Amino acid sequence: MTELAPTYDAKKYEAAIYQRWLASGFFNPDNLPLPPEAPNYTIVLPPPNITDKLHLGHAAMLAIEDALIRYHRAKGYRTLWLPGTDHAAIATQNVVEKMLYQQEGKTRYDYGRTEFLRRVWEVVLPIQTTILDQIKKMGASLDWSRLAFTMDEPRQKAVRHMFVEMYKEGVIYRGERVVNWCPRCQSTLADDEVDYREQMATLYTFKYSPDFPIPISTTRPETKLGDTAVAVHPQDERYQEYIGKTYSLDFCGQPLTIKIIADRSVDRNFGTGAVGVTPAHSLTDWQLAEKYNLPMVKVIDTDGLLGDNLGQFSGLSTLAARDLIVAELKKRGLLIKEETITNNLSVCYRCGTTIEPLPSKQWFVSVDKPITRLGGRSLKTAAYEVAKTGQIKFIPERFTKRYLEWMDNLHDWCISRQIWFGHQIPVWYQGDEILVSETAPTSPGWIQDPDTLDTWFSSGMWTFSTLGWPDNWQAGHKLGDLARFHPTEVLETGYDILTLWVSRMIMMSLFAVGEIPFYEVYLHGLVLDEHGQKMSKSKGNGLDPVAMIELYGADAVRLSLLIGVTPGNDCRLGTTKIESCRNLVNKLWNIGRYILSIIPDKAIFVHNNLDLSQTTLADRWILRQFNDLISAVSNYLEHYEFSLAAEALRDFTWHDLADWYIEISKIEDSKEKCNILAYILKHLLILWQPFMPFVTQVLWDELGVEDNLLIASWPQVLKINPEAEQEELDFKLVQDLIGEIRNIRSLNHLQPSQKMKMTIIAGQWADALSKEIKLIQNLRTGLETVTIIANGQVPEGSLAGAVGPFSFYLEGEAMSAVNHAQLEHKIQELTAAINNLSRRLNDPEFLSKAPEHIIAKEQTKLTNWQAELEALRQQLNS
C-alpha cells in the first residue's frame, strides 16, 4: 500500500518539503487562515553575522525558535518569524582586511574607501546567500517575504532617522573623551568590546626627579610623560603637607608640571599610595582630570607611538619608550623598586592588539540625559525600570540581575567607529558648520563624517526597523506591521550578547517607539564539543551543521540541540548524540509506517470519529497517557522547557506507544485498536512537528488529509471515559508483571520454545486481571497457560515471584534455579526499605504533621512491599 522505505532517508525528502512549505505561503502570517481576532505571535530572528557561514550555535537558535513558532502556529496564533542578517561592521571589515592582506598583500588604504567597500561586498554577499540557504536547510519556517538586512535600504533609512532623532533630542552628542583605541584596527572600541588578558608585568616605583617629594608606582612609565598631577588619599598622613602644591620638574629630560591632589578613590595600600595622573591615557585618570580640572597632555598617537616634542622619546613605540625611561631613571638613581605583579592587559576583542586609551573626538549616546518623550527619564533609567518591574522577563531569571547590574554601571555609549564598512554617520561638516541630516546636503562644500556607526546601533533597532519603522510610526502611533507585531513576544538569543545587544535593543526601542521591544528574553547557552571545549575553526573541533544535516537529517540535528539542554546553560554535542536522535526519528518513521500498513481505511484520519464504547484496559491506558502527553508538552513549551517536552514525547512514542501499545495491538487485534492507533498517530505528528518538522510532514502526507500539517490544530485532550476516571486495575501493574516474567525467562536462559505455566494469586484484582490474560500470555512471555485465582497458596518448592500486590508461581520443563545472589540482594534492599518506611509510619510526629494523602500513600506502599517481600522469600526457598 505505502511505498515507505524501512529506514527514513532524510535527504530524499527535505529539500522538496521545504519548497512545498514555501509554496503554501503559511510562513507568512498574512496567509494564515485565521479569524481577525486571532492573537499575534512574533519573533525576530537574531541576524547572523555575514562574516562566516552558520555554526551549531546558530543551529540551536533556529531549532529553539522554530519549535516556538511551529507550536504557536498550531495553537492558532498569527505567527511571524522574521528573518535577517547582520552586516557586523567591524567583524566583517577585519575578516575581509585580513583576507585581502593575505591574498594581495594590501591594506585598506591601498585600495581607498570606494574600492575597499566594493571588495567587502564581493566577499560578503556570497556568504550571506550561503547563510540564508543554511537556514532553510534547518527547516526554519521564517517569513521570507519580510527578509531584512541591517544595511539594506529600509534599515539605512531607519538608522539615519534614528541618529537624527536622537541628535535632536540631545541624546547623541559629539565630544572629546578618552576612548579605547585599537592602533591596529585604527578605531575606537566600546567598553564591552575590550578583552582583558592576565599577564605578568613589572611595577616600577620611582620619583620623577630628585626634588619631587613623592615616589609613585606604575607599570607604564612611558605614559608618565603625560602626567599632570599626583593623587593621594585625603587622609594619608604621609602626604598631607604636599596636597594642593604644584611642582615644575624635569622628568628624564622632559618638563612636567605636577599638581598634588587628594581623592578618595586612591588606594593607600597600593604601591606608594600615590598615583601619577595621566589624563590623556587612562580612563580613570581622565575622570579625575575632569573632576579637578587638570590639563591634559597627549603623548601617544593613534599609531601607538610616542608623539612629537618629546625629545629622544618621539616616534618610539610604547615598549621602546618604556625601556628607555627605565634606563634613564636608573642612570639618574631615581628608580626605587622593580617588582613583578600580575595585571590585566586590555586588548582588542577582534585582533588582540593592546588597547591604548586616547583622547579623541567621537559621537556618543548619552545614557543619562533626561528625555522628554520618556517622561524625563534617561535611557539608562528607563531601560533599567522595564526589567526591574518585570515588564521584560529574562529566562532563566538569574540573567535579570546581570542585566540590571550592567545597566547600573552603564557609561555613555561611544557609537562612532573609524572603519569604513558600516552605516556612515549622517553628519556633514563645512568649516565650523555642522549638519545632521537624513539626506546629504545638495549644496557643494560639505564633507561627510568619515566614521561609521557601531554595529550594535543598527542591530539595536532590529525589532522595529524590520517592522517598517520609521514609515510605520506617524505622530506617535504605530501603523501596519509595527502596530500588528510590535512588541515582539520573545527574543531568543545567546547569553553572551545579553549586554552587547539585548540592552541596546531595549534602550533604542524605548526611545523610538516608547515601548519595550519584547516581553521575554530567552537565553540559550553555548554549544560545546564532546569534551566541553568551545568549538572553533583553529582547534578544528567544530561540527558543521550542514554536514551533520546531510549525514543524519535536519530533524535529528534539531532534536540533538533541544534534548538534554536547559536554558542559559552550555551544552555538549557530539555525533553519538545526533545519531541517537536520528534513531528516534527513524523510530517515529517506523511507527507511522506500521500504523499506516494496518489501517484498513484512511478515512479515519479525516473524520476522526473515535468509537470508545468497546475499549480495553490497555486502550484506556494509552489514551490517558496520550492525554497526559498533550498537556505536558503544551505546558513545557509554554515555559520554554524544550528538553522536557521532547523527552516526554520520546518516552511516549518509543516506550508507551511502540513497545507496549503497538505490541498489544498485535495481540488484541480489533477495529477500535486501529482507530485509536490512527488517532494517536495523527495527533502525535502534530505534537512532534515543532521538533522534527520534516519526518512528520512526510508521514502526514501519507494520511491523506487535506489540511497542511503546518496549520494543523494542536491536539485537544480527549474525553475517555468520564464515569471511570480511576481504573480498577492500574495497567502499570500488568506491565510490571509481564516485565517480571520476561526477567525470569532471561535469567533462566529460556528458549522461546520452552513454555511455562503460570498461576497468579491476585486477591481483589482477580476479576480485572482475568481480562488481561491474553496479554500476559502472549506479550513475549512464553506462557502456555495463565491461571488467575483470588486466594491461594504458593506450592512448596515452586518457582515463585511477586509484583506489587500479586504473587505468582511458575511450572515448566527445563526450569533451572533462579539467580540466588540477585534475589538475596533484592530481598535485602526491600527489607531495608520496609524497615525505614514502617519506622516512619510509627513515628507520631509524622502521623500528626504530614498531610493525610501522603500517609495513606505510604501505608498502601508498605502493604504492597510486605506482600512482595513474602513472595520473594518463597521464591528464594523454592
Add this chain to the structure above:
RNA sequence: GGACACAUAGCUCAGUUGGUUAGAGCGUACGGUUCACAUCCGUAAGGUCACAGGUUCAAAUCCUGUUGUGUCCACCA
C-alpha cells in the same frame, strides 16, 4: 576585587512549588529477534546526590559555611 552558575550512575545530563526504593540517553553485561524498525526488542549491574552544619515529621531540593570547576563584570595606578 564583585557577581553568577555548576558539582547527581563509567560519560552527557534531567530532576518543575521539599513527599514512591533519585531518573533518562549513551556506554557496559546477559538474553532475544527475520512477518514496522539491528537506526530493533527484553533484562540487569552501577549513585553516601562534592563536603560540613542547620531548618523540617520529611532535604538531591530550602538556609549557612567550606572545597573544586566554569563564566561574566569591574579593573589596580
